[in-house]
Amino acid sequence: MFGKLREKLKKFTQTVEEKIEEEEKVVEKKTPEETEEKKGFIERLLQVEIKEKDIEDALDELELELLEADVALETVEALREKIKEKLVGRKVRVGTNKGKIIEEALREAITEILTPEKRIDLIEMIKSKEEKPFVIAFVGFNGSGKTTTIAKLAHGLKKNGLSVVIAASDTFRAGAIEQLEEHAKRVGVKVIKHSYGADPAAVAYDAIQHAKARGIDVVLIDTAGRNELNRNLMDEMKKIARVTKPDLVIFVGDSLGGNSVVEQAKQFNEAVRIDGVILTKLDADARGGAALSISHAIGAPILFVGVGQGYDDLRPFDEKWFVERIFGEE
Numbered sequence: 001m002f003g004k005l006r007e008k009l010k011k012f013t014q015t016v017e018e019k020i021e022e023e024e025k026v027v028e029k030k031t032p033e034e035t036e037e038k039k040g041f042i043e044r045l046l047q048v049e050i051k052e053k054d055i056e057d058a059l060d061e062l063e064l065e066l067l068e069a070d071v072a073l074e075t076v077e078a079l080r081e082k083i084k085e086k087l088v089g090r091k092v093r094v095g096t097n098k099g100k101i102i103e104e105a106l107r108e109a110i111t112e113i114l115t116p117e118k119r120i121d122l123i124e125m126i127k128s129k130e131e132k133p134f135v136i137a138f139v140g141f142n143g144s145g146k147t148t149t150i151a152k153l154a155h156g157l158k159k160n161g162l163s164v165v166i167a168a169s170d171t172f173r174a175g176a177i178e179q180l181e182e183h184a185k186r187v188g189v190k191v192i193k194h195s196y197g198a199d200p201a202a203v204a205y206d207a208i209q210h211a212k213a214r215g216i217d218v219v220l221i222d223t224a225g226r227n228e229l230n231r232n233l234m235d236e237m238k239k240i241a242r243v244t245k246p247d248l249v250i251f252v253g254d255s256l257g258g259n260s261v262v263e264q265a266k267q268f269n270e271a272v273r274i275d276g277v278i279l280t281k282l283d284a285d286a287r288g289g290a291a292l293s294i295s296h297a298i299g300a301p302i303l304f305v306g307v308g309q310g311y312d313d314l315r316p317f318d319e320k321w322f323v324e325r326i327f328g329e330e
C-alpha cells in the first residue's frame with residue numbers, strides 16, 4: 001500500500017538531508033582546529049538554519065512527483081506550503097538526525113492536510129438519531145466497488161447490533177439488482193427492489209417505509225453508477241436525495257482512479273452535498289493520491305477504506321493510520 005508515495009517522500013527527505021549536511025560542512029570548516037574534546041563541545045553548539053533555498057529544488061521535485069502520484073494540484077500546493085512552513089527557519093544542531101526532523105515535518109504536513117473539518121462517528125451518529133431509520137445514500141461511478149462496499153458496511157453495522165435494509169435503487173444497470181441481492185444474502189440483509197427501469201427514488205422510499213414499519217435502524221440506498229456527462233442520471237440522483245432526505249450521502253470512489261476520482265467527487269459534491277467518502281481498493285493502491293487529496297478537495301472526511309474483497313475488509317480511516325502506512329515499518 002502506498003509504496004510509490006513512500007518512495008517519493010523518502011527521496012525528498014534524503015535530498016534535503018544532503019543539503020543540510022553541505023551547510024554543516026561549511027559551518028564546521030569555520031571552526032578552528034581544537035583538541036578532540038573541545039571540538040565535540042563546540043560541535044554541540046553549532047547549528048545550521050534551514051533556508052528556503054536549501055529546500056526549494058527538493059520541493060519542486062517533490063511537487064512533480066506528487067502530481068505524478070496523482071495527488072490533486074491544490075493538495076500538492078497546500079502540502080508544499082505546509083512543508084516549507086515547518087522546515088524553513090528551523091535550526092538544526094550539527095550531528096543531530098536530520099532525516100528524522102524532515103520526516104517529522106512531512107508527517108505533520110500530511111496529517112494536517114488529512115485532518116477533516118468535521119469528523120463523523122457513524123455508529124454514534126446512527127444510534128443517536130431519535131427517529132428511525134437512519135438513511136444513507138451511496139453515490140459513485142460504475143465499477144468503483146459501490147455494491148461490495150454497501151454489503152461490507154451492512155455487515156459492519158450488523159456487527160454493531162444495528163438492523164439494516166438495502167434499497168436496490170440502481171434500476172438502470174443490467175444485473176445490478178441480482179448482484180446486490182447476492183451480496184445481501186451473504187451478509188444476511190434484506191433488499192427492497194422493484195423491476196429494472198423503475199423509479200429509483202420510489203424504491204428508496206419503499207425501503208424507508210419498510211424500515212419505519214419494522215423498526216429497522218438503517219437504510220442503505222444503492223444508486224446507479226454515475227457519469228457526470230449523463231445529466232439524466234445526475235437529475236435522478238438529485239430526486240433520490242429530495243425524496244429520501246438522507247442523513248448522509250456517501251461518495252464511493254476507487255482509489256486507483258487517483259486524481260480523476262477527486263474530480264468525480266467534486267462534481268457529485270456540486271450536484272448533491274457529499275458528507276463522507278469511502279475509498280475502495282486501497283490494498284492495491286501504490287500511489288495514495290486519491291486518499292491524500294479527496295478530503296482536502298471536497299471538505300468531507302474519508303469515513304472508511306476498502307482494503308480487500310472480503311466483507312470484513314472495510315476499515316475506519318484516520319490520518320494517523322494513513323501516515324503510519326507511509327512512514328511506519330513496511
Ligand SMILES: Nc1nc2c(ncn2[C@@H]2O[C@H](COP(=O)(O)OP(=O)(O)OP(=O)(O)O)[C@@H](O)[C@H]2O)c(=O)[nH]1
Pocket residue numbers: 140141142143144145146147148149170173176224225280281282283284305306307308309313
Ligand atoms: N481489492 C479490492 N477489491 C475491491 C474492493 N472493493 C471492491 N472491490 C472489487 O471491485 C470490483 C467491483 O466492485 P462492485 O462492488 O461490483 O462495483 P460497483 O461499484 O458496484 O459497480 P456498479 O454497480 O457498476 O456501480 C469487485 O470485483 C469487488 O470485489 C477493495 O477494497 N479491495
